[in-house]
Amino acid sequence: MDLRQASYVVAVVDEGSFTAAAASIPVSQPSLSQAIAALERELGTPLFHRLGRRVTLTSAGEAFLEPARRMLRNAALARAAVVDVAALESGRLDLVSLPTLVVEPLVDLVGRFRRAHPGVTVRIAEPEDADAVAELVRSGACELGLGDEPVAGPGLAVDELGRQAILAVLPPGTELDGPTLSASRLSGFPLITTPRGTSTRRLLSTALAHRGAGSDPALGVVTDHREAIVPLVLAGAGAALLPEPLARAAAERGAVVAPLARPLTRPVVLVRRAGDRSPAAEAFRRLALAG
Amino acid sequence: MDLRQASYVVAVVDEGSFTAAAASIPVSQPSLSQAIAALERELGTPLFHRLGRRVTLTSAGEAFLEPARRMLRNAALARAAVVDVAALESGRLDLVSLPTLVVEPLVDLVGRFRRAHPGVTVRIAEPEDADAVAELVRSGACELGLGDEPVAGPGLAVDELGRQAILAVLPPGTELDGPTLSASRLSGFPLITTPRGTSTRRLLSTALAHRGAGSDPALGVVTDHREAIVPLVLAGAGAALLPEPLARAAAERGAVVAPLARPLTRPVVLVRRAGDRSPAAEAFRRLALAG
DNA sequence: AAGATCCATAGGTACAGCCTATGTCAACGA
């Protein structure tokens, strides 16, 4: 017996005739006939009734069919399992992440992934703006994206990994009149943020939105240099809204940090193409979902 | 991929080395090396770490192993299923049965078996005496035996198919003094039976045993011609003890039939060799156990 | 350091699978 012979038998059953089966494999009809005849000779009994121009399974053929299908399925499984493992031992995983999510949680995830699969090179792309995360994933330029919006476009799927609190970061020495900061008090500060379209800027707009529709915050500094925001706050240039991990780091450098009176959080989501199932991407996703 | 290649991989894992695996298959060591190398080339990744004089599975090999084992198991299953079916479409089933069990239940079982498996020739042997049923099965001369004793000798296994009532069969016109017949009343009749060693004779001895140890019944006629017993009773030559199916038939021909005061039954058992599993015998056994 | 052991490689032979061409038989249509 042979995987080839078994697959020929299955093909004949599925296609209904030797000729159609041979065409579907593809192999010549005589080759298929001979292979099945050899199998029948080996097993000592016919698997098909030849009825002139029709064939049907004998009872022996019926008995053969299901184990043969399982055998072929397991052959495919064995092959796929090996290929998957091999793909996790070499290859590349392209990620894209909002800048504010790189330090937390991305670096930890990448670290753990690299330790589990040292053969896989990880590349982390930087998006042009907040919408570019989903766009890079959609286009296939990156396999997975880390963002803060559950963008459920066609062909995209998202997993929420958790939520981050958004905190106000104020100049050193700022006096607080309570454990939290009202939005109006916040807008009393000159605000430091990044240009329109960035996720940091969108956070700010969201936080101040209830003050009045369409009114822009009073901006103190707008900069492309994200890494300058905390130093600017420390230098007294104004206040900023930052995700908790960045805000905590600023607090250690002397900034005054406080939650907003109306607590603000944002989701951390992993974006992927719905159809894609590359082993490396799948392993990364499982790792991210596990914690 | 190939059943052959997969079995080579499994053999290497089980034997611990290429050389030992090759010896166990058997195939030459270079052939096995080449076959595995070809498989690794096809899959695109090594399945074994070659560590000088030891080999261990790679992670790809680990992933390959279990599906491969299932695949091979299903291949064996497919082959066995076909062979089993084929054996039920041609071949022979040798049975042996006590004469008193041939009419009931054997003929019905054989009838149903033949209808289900018309290609299988059934041969029914006649035992020399009651012990010969088990002996013919033990020796392999017959595959299955129908008897009335749960003989659990070494290598033999039995299934109880049910129990038969043993009834007294009395000459026409006999007056009964109740719904049952006492053993002493029975032994008042001259008794008709078969020679020592037969199951019919043993039944008689069992029924009368409680009257007194060792005492033989008062025998009227002892005959090898089992089919003569009922006519002899009808002719007034004496009484007999017969299993219910035979007794009922005698009653229709005029005999007076009554159960014993101390009800007597015998088991109907199917005897087989413990190890044997011929498809025909197994099919017959299932049919018998199903009722 | 030499021997033993194990896997890989090389070279050659035989078999097995595939192909094209053709034969045979059953169903269908004129």
Added chain:
DNA sequence: TCGTTGACATAGGCTGTACCTATGGATCTT
């Protein structure tokens, strides 16, 4: 009724591959 069509079987030739023996190279042991 007879030819046509469609489907499986058979024949012959070719190629690839699985097998073998012989040998090489590396590692562990004595």
